[in-house]
Amino acid sequence: MNQQAFEFLSSRADFRAIARWVEPRATVLDLGCGDGSLLSLLAEELEVQGYGIEINDAGVLAATKNGVNVIQQNLEDGLRLFEDGSFDFAILSQTLQTIHQTAAILRETVRVGKECIVSFPNFGYWSHRLAVVQGRMPVSKSLPYQWHNTPNVRVLTIKDFEALAPEVGIEILDRVVLHGGQTVRWGVNWRGSLAVYRVKKI
Template structure:
């Protein structure tokens, strides 16, 4: 089982059949297609890359072209059950803003991201090079990533921003990591909500 499939299955388990779902940075729409097939969601994708938008249309996905760093002003408060950002948060300039927007337009947010504190990444840096892996496939000079953060960093940000962590899973490939996830896990998945009273 590849990481991507595992990521999709975890997200699908957090979503009830028939929910309204918004997938931010949806790529070719394959996650939304999966959720439509297994959970019969009513979904929309948001993407800024023209080639990926064409791929979404080919996959039968309703897609809207938006620059996510400018927010989600076109969407009503609480319109979606879940707003998803899978492996794209590290490419956002306005990290705090997009998290707030996700929880404004959705009842819950689901985010996944590569953990830059993963032991193999640390080893790469000790060897004098930026990490390159399946979850970080680009070289330092052509990476779309603009934020380099860890599971511990994200936990701290959630506390600072008043974001409730409903569930967190950390894993390396398809193995769930329970002990020392900030060191042993390559990717983290979070199910987030608003703090009570926010």
């Protein structure tokens, strides 16, 4: 692994979990791909064939510079460009909490991906709860923005996602809950700051 790939893995704990679930030479759609770091890593390490979708101009430019095939599109408009099961894996990596049409995007994600991976910061993490009790919106490594400039428009916990999944036709296949890059195995809804799920359409 070269230094750039190592830095990708180190900077985002969910990347490690995602990379373990993606199969070599798979086709991958990264929804909200940002600068393309995840797809670049998966292409190098697993020889995946990937496409990213990103709305932000700077993200699109950065992804292109990283050698990622990127389509500039607003996820809120859906994924009509793609047929059912177009990709082996569709990924929502810390994108879900930034979307208004949450249920619709989840349905679209499991429609276009034979399997899907979803990660998000857990607003139920104990220090986030404490910040709210103290009268402030939480700011942490997994939620690094102030309330007035955050891209996050949804507040969800691990239990919230697991309750929503069957309502939108999603079967949960596996789950990893993390904090500080380490796996959390008990008390996950208050001890884990980041959740990663492998799912598919029911």
